[in-house]
Amino acid sequence: MKYISTRGQSQARTFSQALLTGLAEDGGLLLPEEYPQIDDMTLHQWRELSYPDLAFEIISLFATDIDRDDLKGIIAKTYATQTFGTSDVTPVRTLSNGLKIEALSNGPTLAFKDMAMQLLGHLFEYVLSRDQQYLNIIGATSGDTGSAAEYALRGKQRVNVFMLSPHGRMSDFQRAQMYSLPDHNIYNIAVKGMFDDCQDIVKALHNDADFKQHYHLSTVNSINWGRIMAQIVYYFKGYFAATLSNEQKVSFCVPSGNFGNVLAGHIARSMGLPIHRLMVATNENDVLDEFFRSGRYVPRTADQTFVTSSPSMDISKASNFERFIFDLLDRDAAKVRQLWAQISQGQGFDLSDLLDKIHHRYGFVSAKSTHSDRLKTIAYLYREENDLIDPHTADGIKVALALREAGEVVICLETALAAKFESTIHEALPGEKINIPRPEALAGLEDLPQRVVVLDNDASAVKNYIRQQLDQSV
Ligand SMILES: *Cc1c(COP(=O)(O)O)cnc(C)c1O
Numbered sequence: 291m292k293y294i295s296t297r298g299q300s301q302a303r304t305f306s307q308a309l310l311t312g313l314a315e316d317g318g319l320l321l322p323e324e325y326p327q328i329d330d331m332t333l334h335q336w337r338e339l340s341y342p343d344l345a346f347e348i349i350s351l352f353a354t355d356i357d358r359d360d361l362k363g364i365i366a367k368t369y370a371t372q373t374f375g376t377s378d379v380t381p382v383r384t385l386s387n388g389l390k391i392e393a394l395s396n397g398p399t400l401a402f403k404d405m406a407m408q409l410l411g412h413l414f415e416y417v418l419s420r421d422q423q424y425l426n427i428i429g430a431t432s433g434d435t436g437s438a439a440e441y442a443l444r445g446k447q448r449v450n451v452f453m454l455s456p457h458g459r460m461s462d463f464q465r466a467q468m469y470s471l472p473d474h475n476i477y478n479i480a481v482k483g484m485f486d487d488c489q490d491i492v493k494a495l496h497n498d499a500d501f502k503q504h505y506h507l508s509t510v511n512s513i514n515w516g517r518i519m520a521q522i523v524y525y526f527k528g529y530f531a532a533t534l535s536n537e538q539k540v541s542f543c544v545p546s547g548n549f550g551n552v553l554a555g556h557i558a559r560s561m562g563l564p565i566h567r568l569m570v571a572t573n574e575n576d577v578l579d580e581f582f583r584s585g586r587y588v589p590r591t592a593d594q595t596f597v598t599s600s601p602s603m604d605i606s607k608a609s610n611f612e613r614f615i616f617d618l619l620d621r622d623a624a625k626v627r628q629l630w631a632q633i634s635q636g637q638g639f640d641l642s643d644l645l646d647k648i649h650h651r652y653g654f655v656s657a658k659s660t661h662s663d664r665l666k667t668i669a670y671l672y673r674e675e676n677d678l679i680d681p682h683t684a685d686g687i688k689v690a691l692a693l694r695e696a697g698e699v700v701i702c703l704e705t706a707l708a709a710k711f712e713s714t715i716h717e718a719l720p721g722e723k724i725n726i727p728r729p730e731a732l733a734g735l736e737d738l739p740q741r742v743v744v745l746d747n748d749a750s751a752v753k754n755y756i757r758q759q760l761d762q763s764v
Pocket residue numbers: 401402403434435512545546547548549550551552602603682705706
């Protein structure tokens with residue numbers, strides 16, 4: 291399988307190359323040159339497979355330059371009961387109103403990003419050792435991505451993680467999660483600034499070609515192809531859990547920000563999985579909802595982005611969106627280049643003439659949820675169903691209830707656990723004595739010693755720190 295750029299001006303890559311690089315040289319995103327097609331017979335055979343076996347069948351279609359036996363071992367090691375809590379890995383439960391919830395958040399950091407990031411950790415280590423390479427992952431986080439990356443790469447050979455976070459701006463839980471890791475290849479840097487400042491510093495480091503090359507910088511951000519690929523698996527798994535035969539169709543409802551999660555659903559559907567509709571749920575930052583209703587995509591700036599109680603969806607420029615547009619335009623890379631040139635000039639684009647194709651051929655629909663919807667939905671599920679959900683999942687449930695048609699089976703993806711967002715849970719259920727369950731391994735997390743360095747909001751301060759740490763260890 292070869293990987294091509296959505297902008298059509300980069301050389302095709304192998305899977306391993308796509309895994310280790312972020313953007314293509316032409317600024318586009320990498321996609322498989324075609325989506326493998328799964329026929330009815332194969333789908334039937336896959337129905338009974340365990341999560342790791344199913345993951346192997348799907349991932350081996352994409353990761354074609356990894357030795358098959360090695361890949362099988364890596365996947366078995368990744369999707370283990372001890373990492374994800376159950377042998378099902380992504381169990382599906384049904385509410386009394388008929389909605390289904392697929393649990394994706396039982397990994398080490400209690401958010402769905404572990405589903406892909408845990409695999410990436412093992413794949414990175416494998417490819418780096420096979421190819422005798424070293425990497426330093428530099429990233430910025432406002433919460434979930436950074437911790438998922440650190441837990442995936444902690445203690446791995448040939449790779450270090452330098453993770454920038456805004457000093458004093460994350461929840462106690464999120465801070466404790468990242469800063470308490472004792473592993474020597476994990477470096478936490480708290481920057482005296484905001485999340486956007488952290489991102490700007492990361493960009494500045496990557497734009498310094500000499501520094502980047504000398505220190506083998508890379509990223510594991512949400513555009514990494516390996517992450518999208520790993521996420522395709524749980525759409526198949528959820529489909530099999532919710533149906534008895536391949537004649538049935540289901541819809542998925544996905545709390546969305548950077549469009550990485552629901553893009554994997556689009557690819558599963560393109561491979562032939564009988565998905566009826568893909569429901570995109572946004573919060574108050576509704577740039578995607580605007581597109582799927584009107585066909586107009588108008589990214590917003592950082593100061594037009596709201597800080598909400600579902601913070602991992604506070605995104606106004608969806609980095610994976612370009613991959614869907616490439617498919618929507620029948621893979622016309624010249625047209626994608628033209629649209630993203632408009633975006634880089636601060637304009638949006640208008641594809642309202644394709645709305646029918648977006649809705650009917652690709653099955654996309656959308657709606658948004660607000661702070662008060664979120665609180666009401668959390669309270670409703672707790673009181674009526676005795677089911678405690680997190681604010682992001684609540685956005686999904688609210689949207690699924692609004693969009694569901696008679697007879698439609700909808701699987702809502704659970705993207706985080708309530709334990710990560712205790713204050714919003716208490717706000718939703720004021721005065722009630724609720725016990726927010728937390729996995730045993732995380733008991734007393736906030737009391738563990740923390741390792742973090744606080745640096746000025748300045749790219750050269752961060753560079754100096756990285757130099758010091760890496761030159762020392764050589
Ligand atoms: C990252 C994240 C999302 C958004 O997923 P995208 O792939 O960026 O669309 C939703 N909910 C939670 C809890 C997340 O961590």
